[in-house]
Amino acid sequence: MAKPLDDTPGTIITAAINGARLTKADHPRLPMTPVEIAAESRRCMNAGAAMVHVHARDSKGQHVLDAGLFREIIDEIEHATNGDLIVQATTETVGRYTPSDIIKLTKMLQPEAISIALSELIPGAKEEAEAQKFMTWLDNADVWLQLILYTGDDVHRLRALQEKGVVSKNIPILLFVLGKYAEDRRSSSSDLDPFVAALGEDETPWAMCAFGREETACAARAIALGGHVRIGLENNLYLPDGTIAQSSADLVALAVENANRAGRPAMSARDVRVIIEQGQGNG
Numbered sequence: 001m002a003k004p005l006d007d008t009p010g011t012i013i014t015a016a017i018n019g020a021r022l023t024k025a026d027h028p029r030l031p032m033t034p035v036e037i038a039a040e041s042r043r044c045m046n047a048g049a050a051m052v053h054v055h056a057r058d059s060k061g062q063h064v065l066d067a068g069l070f071r072e073i074i075d076e077i078e079h080a081t082n083g084d085l086i087v088q089a090t091t092e093t094v095g096r097y098t099p100s101d102i103i104k105l106t107k108m109l110q111p112e113a114i115s116i117a118l119s120e121l122i123p124g125a126k127e128e129a130e131a132q133k134f135m136t137w138l139d140n141a142d143v144w145l146q147l148i149l150y151t152g153d154d155v156h157r158l159r160a161l162q163e164k165g166v167v168s169k170n171i172p173i174l175l176f177v178l179g180k181y182a183e184d185r186r187s188s189s190s191d192l193d194p195f196v197a198a199l200g201e202d203e204t205p206w207a208m209c210a211f212g213r214e215e216t217a218c219a220a221r222a223i224a225l226g227g228h229v230r231i232g233l234e235n236n237l238y239l240p241d242g243t244i245a246q247s248s249a250d251l252v253a254l255a256v257e258n259a260n261r262a263g264r265p266a267m268s269a270r271d272v273r274v275i276i277e278q279g280q281g282n283g
Contacts, residue, residue, distance in 0.1 A: 010267040011259040012173075012228040014051040015044035016209060017248045019234030020063035020094050027237055029247050032057045034069075038076035041085055043249040044232070048256035048266040051086040052077065053115060053230055065097050067108040074111060086269045088113035088146065093120045099127045103134045110143055115175060117148040118158055118167075128166045135168045144276055146207070148175045152194030159202075172276070174204055175230060178218055179211035186212030189221040196225065213238045215251065220258040231255045 017040045018031050031040040041052040054077070056069040074087050089111040091102040099121050106114055122131045138145055147167075149155055158174075161167040176195040179187025187210040199206065207228035210218035215236035219229040232248035239245050240254070256266045 009264075010271070011223050011255070011262075011264045012051065012207065012272055013049045013252055013255050013259065013266050014053050014088065014207065014228070014230040015041070015047075015049040015248045015252050016053040016230050016232035016234035017041065017044065018055050018057065020055050020090075020092050022233065023061055027233055027244070030233055032061055034073045034076040037073050038080040040247060040249070041077045041087075042080045043247055044252050045081050045085045045269075047249040047252040048259075049085070049231075049252045050267050050269045050272050051088050051113060053088045053090060053232070053234070055090050055092065055234075063092065063094050065091060065093075065101050065105045067105055070105070070109050070111070084269055086113050086144075086272060087111060088115055088144075090114075091116045091120070093117075099123070099130065103130065106134075106143065107137065110141060112142075113144040113146065115146040115148055117150070118154055118161075119150060122161065122166070128161070128164070132166045135166070139168055139170065144172050146173050146175050147171050148177060149195070150177045150180060152198035155195060155198035171204055173228070174206040176206060176208040176227075177211075178208055179214075186214060187218055188214050189218045192218065192221060192225070192227075209235050211235045213240075213242070216240050216254045216258070219255050220262075223255070223259050223262045223264055226264075229255050 022030055024030050031037040037054055044052055054073055055063050056066055056073055058064045070089050077085060077087050089109060091105055091114060102116060102121055122128060158167060162169045178191040192208060207230055208218065208222040209230035213236060219231055222229055231251045237244055239250060245251050259266050
């Protein structure tokens with residue numbers, strides 16, 4: 001597992017450009033094919049993103065955990081961005097895939113970065129043994145893990161699993177998801193409070209993503225609190241004024257503005273890679 005970000009001098013902005021569920025009926029510029037995903041990734045990089053979070057879609061537009069398709073997407077992005085963008089593959093199960101599928105995809109693909117939900121990898125006690133073996137594998141793999149948490153209780157559960165030795169205590173970065181289970185999937189900046197309270201004095205780096213029209217406001221608060229952000233059409237289609245964003249790059253640009261205001265400017269992929277490799281920095 002790549003080293004954690006002990007500290008950072010700025011903000012890591014990740015573009016979440018397509019997700020598992022939305023289609024072009026929801027937004028005509030939602031990228032679905034590898035070429036579309038690569039083009040949108042480049043736009044987001046140019047707007048200030050250091051990383052892009054991608055879902056693979058098959059020929060029918062369905063979210064799939066397909067290592068071959070992910071490899072095609074990653075190759076297209078690397079070609080479109082000259083490798084100047086970190087690509088984070090998702091392992092979201094969408095109710096169809098299993099913890100074993102998460103592990104299989106990760107090992108087959110071995111991407112530079114991957115996101116995994118704690119509740120999907122370890123939904124219960126019977127998955128703990130396999131998860132422990134997987135975490136041991138990750139500790140020795142050159143894969144930067146982001147572990148996804150959906151509630152403050154998830155933070156406490158993570159700590160319990162770490163104390164049991166099931167999950168590594170060396171998690172590079174967490175992701176707090178705001179609003180997924182809220183009515184109409186909207187979030188507010190106060191949704192951060194249970195996560196921050198549960199984290200307490202733990203200095204594990206964290207980021208947040210937020211469902212709904214308050215995404216930009218949630219991101220601004222996260223940045224002010226020292227967190228990082230995942231922004232894009234996967235979670236929100238709207239600009240703060242209520243108009244539809246043209247692309248995820250528009251939402252990334254707003255996060256860049258908020259990062260600058262907070263004195264924590266957006267970091268480039270090169271900046272992030274240096275800190276990951278050296279395990280040092282500020283933030």
